[in-house]
Structures are given as structure tokens and as C-alpha cells.
Amino acid sequence: MLTGLRIVVLGGDARQLEVIRRCAELDASVSIVGFDTLQQIPDGAVKEELSEHLLTSADVVILPVVGCDDEGYIQAKYATEGTVLQLTPELAGALPVHSSVYTGIAKPYLKELCSNHNLRLVELLERDDVAIHNSIPTAEGAIMIAIQNTDFTIHNSVALVLGMGRTGFTMAKTLQGLGADVRVSVRREEDAAKASVMGLKPFLTRDLANYAGEADLIFNTIPSMIITAQILSKMKPKSFIIDLASAPGGTDFRYAEKRGIKAMLAPGLPGIVAPKTAGEIIANSIVSLLLCDQ
Ligand code: NAP
Numbered sequence: 001m002l003t004g005l006r007i008v009v010l011g012g013d014a015r016q017l018e019v020i021r022r023c024a025e026l027d028a029s030v031s032i033v034g035f036d037t038l039q040q041i042p043d044g045a046v047k048e049e050l051s052e053h054l055l056t057s058a059d060v061v062i063l064p065v066v067g068c069d070d071e072g073y074i075q076a077k078y079a080t081e082g083t084v085l086q087l088t089p090e091l092a093g094a095l096p097v098h099s100s101v102y103t104g105i106a107k108p109y110l111k112e113l114c115s116n117h118n119l120r121l122v123e124l125l126e127r128d129d130v131a132i133h134n135s136i137p138t139a140e141g142a143i144m145i146a147i148q149n150t151d152f153t154i155h156n157s158v159a160l161v162l163g164m165g166r167t168g169f170t171m172a173k174t175l176q177g178l179g180a181d182v183r184v185s186v187r188r189e190e191d192a193a194k195a196s197v198m199g200l201k202p203f204l205t206r207d208l209a210n211y212a213g214e215a216d217l218i219f220n221t222i223p224s225m226i227i228t229a230q231i232l233s234k235m236k237p238k239s240f241i242i243d244l245a246s247a248p249g250g251t252d253f254r255y256a257e258k259r260g261i262k263a264m265l266a267p268g269l270p271g272i273v274a275p276k277t278a279g280e281i282i283a284n285s286i287v288s289l290l291l292c293d294q
Pocket of ligand 1: 063108117131134135138161162164165167168186188221222223224228243245246266267268269270
């Protein structure tokens with residue numbers, strides 16, 4: 001149980017509702033900020049205004065998956081219009097030094113703020129358990145985008161998945177399940193061997209230029225410029241690129257447009273296509289970490 005733990009949830013979208021519900025169910029004292037337009041809030045949670053007073057008694061602050069921007073502004077889908085949530089240095093300074101800040105991914109502003117105020121920062125998307133579970137709604141979302149933007153079936157299409165990390169692996173297996181001819185790019189020979197054992201057709205990422213011309217679909221998960229003008233110049237004009245890597249992605253979008261190749265950066269898919277599942281993934285991870293700390 002989380003009895004006695006004081007949690008402040010600052011902003012966020014539908015994913016946070018699952019987090020709030022689970023924490024309140026486990027008897028934590030949960031204050032929520034930026035949820036004013038929500039008619040029904042999870043039992044046990046209390047709506048509050050953001051203030052130094054609220055934060056002085058917090059053990060845990062939970063920020064949205066995207067954290068805050070480089071000026072500390074926090075997105076809050078359920079806040080009344082015009083409400084501004086900003087985690088300023090003054091507010092961070094009000095938090096007790098033992099407190100923890102949970103988010104999906106932290107930008108430099110938040111990292112610096114936590115380090116300056118001796119706050120423990122937990123980036124959930126850095127954790128394998130969260131990233132691997134999250135790869136499922138990500139892959140499903142990418143499939144949805146592919147279907148919506150092409151006039152051919154995934155079945156029998158040649159699909160390249162660039163990178164075989166946590167997202168790339170699930171992406172490749174999902175495409176394989178739909179009957180695509182999947183080729184997956186890896187950096188190392190040992191990963192190529194692993195991919196073969198798993199029934200995938202691997203190639204080395206550095207050889208992408210030799211494979212790009214066959215692709216109907218490319219799903220990029222490599223957060224580096226990988227689909228360059230040189231690669232794009234070898235691709236069929238009818239092929240479609242879904243770039244899943246974090247912004248700015250790994251595609252030369254300007255050149256893709258010039259060549260008439262459709263290319264799309266598709267961030268935040270779990271929260272878009274499966275907010276409930278994405279919320280459960282985050283909630284499970286937060287709750288197990290908080291229970292471990294008890
Ligand atoms: P990951 O497990 O670290 O996988 C990244 C892959 O990229 C690995 O295969 C890695 O190879 C490869 N890679 C990295 N830098 C490379 C380079 N310079 N050249 C060649 N290969 C390189 O990461 P992940 O969890 O799968 O996430 C991948 C990306 O997707 C991240 O940017 C993440 O933020 C994003 N993401 C987006 C969504 C969405 O909704 N669009 C959802 C989840 C994640 P090695 O294994 O050899 O290092």
C-alpha cells in the first residue's frame with residue numbers, strides 16, 4: 001500500500017487518469033493539478049491549484065509523459081482554457097529534498113531543475129519494461145498510419161524496419177504477423193544472427209542504400225539521420241516512410257518532399273492510439289517503483 005505517501009500529479013492527458021486511479025486505490029494521498037474540466041475524477045483524488053504550499057508537503061510529483069518544455073511549461077489536457085502550469089525554479093525549490101519527480105522523458109530544463117534542487121528524477125521511458133510494453137501500442141499505431149496512407153496491403157509488401165531495439169523488434173514482428181516481407185536493419189553481426197533466429201531477414205544498417213529501392217514501407221526507429229537524400233534517391237516514389245524516432249526523426253523530410261515520397265514523423269503513438277493501455281503501462285511502472293521505495 002502507498003498509505004501516507006503524498007503524490008501531486010501535475011497536468012497530463014488521459015494516460016494520467018490511470019496513474020491517479022492506481023495511486024489513490026493504493027491509499028496514497030493524491031492531489032491533482034490541471035484537471036479542472038474533468039467532471040468525474042478518480043475516487044480519492046483531490047483537485048488543487050499549483051502552489052509552493054502544495055509542493056512543500058509532496059513526496060512525489062508526477063509529470064506528463066513528455067515532462068515539461070524548456071521553460072518548464074506543462075501540458076494539461078483537462079485544464080480550463082488559459083490555465084498555465086509552469087514548474088518554475090521557485091516551485092521546484094519548495095519540494096522537500098527527499099522527493100521524487102516522475103516523468104516519461106525529461107528535457108534538459110527538467111534535468112537541470114532536479115539536479116539543482118537535489119530531487120530524484122525518474123524517466124520512465126528509459127526503463128526497458130516501460131519501453132518494451134510501450135512498443136506494442138507504438139507498432140499498432142504505426143500500422144494504423146500505414147493503412148491510412150497507402151493504397152496497398154501490408155500483406156505481401158516489402159517493409160523495412162530500421163533499428164532492432166525495443167520498438168524495432170515489436171514493429172518487425174507485428175508486420176511479419178500481417179504477412180509483410182520484413183527486413184530489419186541492425187548495426188552488429190550478432191544482432192543480425194539474433195534477427196535470423198527470430199525469423200526476420202536482417203541487413204546491416206550501413207548497407208541501407210542496397211535495400212531502400214525494394215521498400216514499399218519504411219519504419220524508422222533510429223534516432224539519427226539515417227534516411228538521407230542519398231537513400232531517398234534510391235527509393236520508389238510510391239513508398240511510404242513512417243518515422244517513429246523521437247523528433248526530429250531520422251529522415252531528410254525536405255528531400256523526401258522534393259522527391260514526392262510521402263514521409264511522416266509519428267511521435268507519441270501510445271498516447272494517441274491506446275491512452276488507456278499506455279496509462280496502465282505508466283501506472284504499473286510508477287506503482288511498482290513507489291512500492292519498492294516504501
Ligand atoms: P532502442 O531500444 O534504444 O533502439 C534504438 C535502435 O536504434 C537500436 O537498434 C540501436 O542500435 C539503433 N541505433 C541507434 N543509433 C543508431 C545509429 N547512429 N546508427 C544505427 N543504428 C542506431 O530505442 P527504442 O525504445 O526502440 O526507441 C527508438 C526510438 O523510437 C526513440 O527515438 C524513441 O524515443 C522512439 N519512440 C517513439 C514512439 C512513437 O510513438 N513514435 C514510441 C516509443 C519510442 P544498437 O542496438 O546497435 O544500439
